[in-house]
Amino acid sequence: MLPFADWLPRQRWYAGRHRRIQAVRPEAVTALPGMDHMLLLVSYEDGGSDRYQVFVRWGDPQPPAAERATGARIGEAETDGSTRVGFDALYDESAAREILALIADDKTFGTVRFAAEPGVTLPVDAPARVGNVEQSNTSVVFDHAAVMKLFRRVPPGLNPDLELNRVLARAGSRHVARLMGAIESTDPNGQPLTLGMVSEYAQNSAEGWAMAATSARDLLNDPDTHADQVGGDLAGESFRLGEAVASVHRTLADELGVTTGRIAVDVMCDRLDEAAGTVPELAPYKERAETALRAAGEVEIDLQRVHGDLHLGQVLRTPPGWLVIDFEGEPGQPVEERRRPDSPLRDVAGMLRSFEYAAYQVLVGRDDGDDAKLNERAREWIDRNQIAFCEGYAEVAGYDPRDRGMALRAYELDKALYEVAYEAKYRPAWMRIPLKSVDRLLR
Numbered sequence: 245m246l247p248f249a250d251w252l253p254r255q256r257w258y259a260g261r262h263r264r265i266q267a268v269r270p271e272a273v274t275a276l277p278g279m280d281h282m283l284l285l286v287s288y289e290d291g292g293s294d295r296y297q298v299f300v301r302w303g304d305p306q307p308p309a310a311e312r313a314t315g316a317r318i319g320e321a322e323t324d325g326s327t328r329v330g331f332d333a334l335y336d337e338s339a340a341r342e343i344l345a346l347i348a349d350d351k352t353f354g355t356v357r358f359a360a361e362p363g364v365t366l367p368v369d370a371p372a373r374v375g376n377v378e379q380s381n382t383s384v385v386f387d388h389a390a391v392m393k394l395f396r397r398v399p400p401g402l403n404p405d406l407e408l409n410r411v412l413a414r415a416g417s418r419h420v421a422r423l424m425g426a427i428e429s430t431d432p433n434g435q436p437l438t439l440g441m442v443s444e445y446a447q448n449s450a451e452g453w454a455m456a457a458t459s460a461r462d463l464l465n466d467p468d469t470h471a472d473q474v475g476g477d478l479a480g481e482s483f484r485l486g487e488a489v490a491s492v493h494r495t496l497a498d499e500l501g502v503t504t505g506r507i508a509v510d511v512m513c514d515r516l517d518e519a520a521g522t523v524p525e526l527a528p529y530k531e532r533a534e535t536a537l538r539a540a541g542e543v544e545i546d547l548q549r550v551h552g553d554l555h556l557g558q559v560l561r562t563p564p565g566w567l568v569i570d571f572e573g574e575p576g577q578p579v580e581e582r583r584r585p586d587s588p589l590r591d592v593a594g595m596l597r598s599f600e601y602a603a604y605q606v607l608v609g610r611d612d613g614d615d616a617k618l619n620e621r622a623r624e625w626i627d628r629n630q631i632a633f634c635e636g637y638a639e640v641a642g643y644d645p646r647d648r649g650m651a652l653r654a655y656e657l658d659k660a661l662y663e664v665a666y667e668a669k670y671r672p673a674w675m676r677i678p679l680k681s682v683d684r685l686l687r
């Protein structure tokens with residue numbers, strides 16, 4: 245057995261760093277041509293467990309330096325009296341291409357199914373490299389033609405990223421990176437497991453966050469000009485982004501249906517309790533926040549499948565238009581929770597929050613960060629882009645999200661409260677951004 249208990253905590257995507265591992269055992273090992281596919285069950289001393297996925301390539305005991313450097317070397321295992329070294333196969337270009345070829349050829353090994361989308365040709369001969377942005381998953385880019393995302397933590401249930409991308413691609417949406425193939429399996433209880441997906445690579449794309457942050461920074465570096473006067477004005481793009489998000493919502497509604505129901509305010513209130521329990525700065529807002537959330541839960545609204553964790557970091561501007569990516573939903577929530585129909589206003593609120601972030605983060609840590617004129621300019625930039633986004637959204641959706649004020653405000657508040665807790669944990673210097681918003685939303 246490879247020393248996974250030592251190796252896993254050193255991986256960037258490993259989510260159990262704050263917990264103590266009790267044991268790691270292979271749940272399923274599937275022999276593939278040239279490598280093994282492993283599902284590992286990590287049990288923690290606190291009684292919980294997680295399932296992780298690793299493709300293991302076996303090499304000789306002297307790995308090349310490049311592989312050592314990436315942390316791809318898992319360690320040694322004794323098999324039948326001989327020692328073998330196991331590597332994370334995704335860092336081996338030929339192994340990554342072999343995995344893509346298994347998808348292209350629609351192969352199945354045991355319970356692991358590799359399948360290409362109908363009519364798609366995969367770039368099986370393209371050079372492959374692991375993408376630079378590695379967070380909770382690992383992506384291999386095939387020469388600007390395709391990107392293969394392998395989920396590292398694999399909870400039971402169909403991952404909404406695959407599910408919704410499949411629906412949107414098959415419906416011909418122009419606002420997603422077209423799905424090209426997938427790797428799926430089934431757990432011992434018969435639950436679906438989503439292991440990976442391949443999408444068309446968006447060439448010459450720019451991340452919405454980078455564009456917005458640049459536009460806001462340019463403006464705030466020259467506070468005597470107004471948002472509509474600077475060269476980097478984003479309003480036109482924000483309008484088109486609103487259209488793109490509304491178009492994705494419409495396709496999801498057409499394909500998967502719409503129901504009516506109430507906003508799940510109990511979940512929001514639980515989140516409020518949790519956030520207020522860990523961040524003392526939220527105490528003065530708790531009662532008012534709960535009242536605002538509960539009030540929004542009293543009316544019936546349209547519910548459908550949505551993105552669930554939309555922000556400017558989840559949209560790519562390509563020459564033909566905006567793409568929405570990463571439909572995984574909020575990573576901390578169980579899969580079934582993430583697949584529950586919700587209001588499109590959740591996604592709209594996520595984008596509106598993101599415009600606030602893009603402007604106010606420029607001022608974080610600056611000596612003049614509290615300067616009234618700068619803050620006024622930042623607000624102008626935010627208003628201008630939020631309005632443009634909502635107008636673009638209205639153009640396609642047929643209604644302006646701002647006309648659903650109470651529900652929209654509840655989603656903005658819910659997201660801002662989530663952000664306060666998120667920032668307190670990961671980026672304390674940024675916590676003032678959502679805190680200020682909580683204050684504004686409850687005034």
Ligand SMILES: Nc1ncnc2c1ncn2[C@@H]1O[C@H](COP(=O)(O)OP(=O)(O)O)[C@@H](O)[C@H]1O
Pocket residue numbers: 375377378379380381382383391393421443444445446447449451557558569570572
């Ligand atoms: N189809 C694509 N084309 C080009 N770049 C992409 C594509 N999909 C993702 N990316 C890049 O990879 C990053 C991470 O992708 P994402 O799907 O959000 O993965 P994760 O779930 O690991 O966060 C994105 O921010 C984007 O920069």
Ligand SMILES: O=P(O)(O)O[C@H]1O[C@H](CO)[C@@H](O[C@H]2O[C@H](CO)[C@@H](O)[C@H](O)[C@H]2O)[C@H](O)[C@H]1O
Pocket residue numbers: 453553555556557558574575594597598599601602663666
């Ligand atoms: O990593 P995910 O895409 O799942 O999202 C999480 O991390 C995001 C931070 O990167 C966080 O987003 C917050 O910061 C963004 C700027 O970095 C900003 O655009 C978002 O509006 C703000 O919410 C997101 O909330 C969190 O789920």
